[in-house]
Amino acid sequence: MRPTEPQLRQxxxxxxxxxxxxxxxxxxxxxxxxxxxxxRVLCSPTGISKADLSTEMALVVDGETGKKLSGELRPxxxxxxxxxxxxxxxxxxxxxxxxxxxxxxxxAAGIELPHPFLPEAVVSLGASIPTVPLAxxxxxxxxxxxxxxxxxxxxxxxxxxxxxxxxxxEQAYLRMELVEHLCTVAHAACALGGVxxxxxxxxxxxxxxxxxxxxxxxxxEVETKGRSxxxxxxxxxxxxxxxxxxxxxxxxxxxxxxxxxxx
Ligand SMILES: [Zn+2]
Numbered sequence: 001m002r003p004t005e006p007q008l009r010q011x012x013x014x015x016x017x018x019x020x021x022x023x024x025x026x027x028x029x030x031x032x033x034x035x036x037x038x039x040r041v042l043c044s045p046t047g048i049s050k051a052d053l054s055t056e057m058a059l060v061v062d063g064e065t066g067k068k069l070s071g072e073l074r075p076x077x078x079x080x081x082x083x084x085x086x087x088x089x090x091x092x093x094x095x096x097x098x099x100x101x102x103x104x105x106x107x108a109a110g111i112e113l114p115h116p117f118l119p120e121a122v123v124s125l126g127a128s129i130p131t132v133p134l135a136x137x138x139x140x141x142x143x144x145x146x147x148x149x150x151x152x153x154x155x156x157x158x159x160x161x162x163x164x165x166x167x168x169x170e171q172a173y174l175r176m177e178l179v180e181h182l183c184t185v186a187h188a189a190c191a192l193g194g195v196x197x198x199x200x201x202x203x204x205x206x207x208x209x210x211x212x213x214x215x216x217x218x219x220x221e222v223e224t225k226g227r228s229x230x231x232x233x234x235x236x237x238x239x240x241x242x243x244x245x246x247x248x249x250x251x252x253x254x255x256x257x258x259x260x261x262x263x
Contacts, residue, residue, distance in 0.1 A: 008034055008042055009055040015096065015173045016050040024100040024180070025050050029161070031076040034094040034169055035086060039063045043082065045073030080142045085165045088149040091218040092165035096172040099161035100180035102187055107131055107156040113179075114186050117195035121182055122206035123213060125153050129179060134158035150219055154179045 003011070012032050019025045019032075030050050033043035041063045044053055059071030063086055066079045082095040106113050115129045116122045132155050135144035145163065148155050154164045154175050162179050166172030189195045198206070210216055 005036065005042070006055070008036070009058045011169045012042060012044060012058050013053050013055050015169045016044055016053040018173065019096070019098045019176075020050040022100070022177075024098040024176070026099065030096075030098040031078055031082070032094070032096050032169065032172075033079070033082045035063065035092075036060065040069060041082070041086065043075055043079060045071065046076040047073070077137060078141070080139070081145060081163055084142050084146060085149055085163075088146075088220060089165060089217055090220045091167060093167050094169040094172045095163065095165045096169065096176050097161060097163045098176060100176065100183075102183035103156055103180045104161045105187075106183050107158045107161065110134075110158050113156060113183055114195050114197060115182055116198050116203060116206070117186070117189075118182065119198065119202065119206055121178060122198070122203060123209045124178055124215065125175060126151070126210055126216070127203050127207055128152060129154050129156065129182070131156040131158060134160075151217055153217065 012034065016030070016032050019030050024030065028047050028049060031044050031046075033041050036042050039062065041061050042058050043061055044050070045057050045059055048057060057071070057073055059073060059075055060069045061067060061075055061079065062069060063083065066075065066083055068075055078097060081097065085092045085095050103113075110131065110133075112131050113129050115125075116127055128151070130148050130152060132144050132148055134157075135141045141157075141160070145155055145157065153166070154162060156162055156179070162176055164172045164175040164179065166175055186195050
């Protein structure tokens with residue numbers, strides 16, 4: 001059963017508060033949104049600490065133009081980044097932006113996260129978590145992320161934290177959590193000589209599992225037919241692939257673990 005709008009407002013408040021409790025936002029940073037029926041979007045307002053977000057503060061905006069439809073406060077200025085995700089992706093039903101410290105540090109340093117090095121993260125997030133170059137807020141920021149939206153659930157943005165999408169707010173939040181965890185592990189591994197990236201055979205098998213689990217990005221029909229066709233082709237290839245059997249996948253993962261541990 002679809003959650004009601006009051007329940008969705010509670011979710012927005014709950015996950016906003018979690019961002020603050022985790023120390024992933026400071027001052028008025030961070031923003032959350034989710035799709036409502038009839039092309040509308042529910043979002044957090046600007047100028048509010050996520051610690052103080054309440055259900056009645058949430059705004060309803062037009063999902064295409066961002067124009068406010070109801071609510072007392074103003075929408076946040078980075079709303080265009082959220083709307084860009086919704087315009088491009090069928091599976092993006094919620095978007096979260098925050099500044100978790102380690103992931104934000106990677107972006108601020110202009111360093112690519114050395115993903116993938118943990119097999120499970122490939123099944124959840126795919127094989128790439130890009131760092132988007134620094135851009136000025138506004139249209140420049142939307143233009144900077146646009147090339148990455150079709151193929152990624154999570155982006156590190158130089159000078160501006162992390163942006164994730166999900167099938168709901170929980171998934172978008174958990175993807176943010178996973179990105180911060182990966183950055184924390186990668187950073188800790190620096191003192192030990194750095195992470196060992198997975199082999200391409202393992203990545204391929206894990207990507208097949210990613211597609212089979214229904215976790216691959218799904219583009220909106222308005223996107224180019226070629227891309228949609230490509231995704232469908234990849235999906236059916238993955239389903240037919242020998243590497244698709246969970247036993248073979250487990251073997252590959254075991255081999256990878258043994259390789260990394262030097263056994
Ligand atoms: Zn930000």
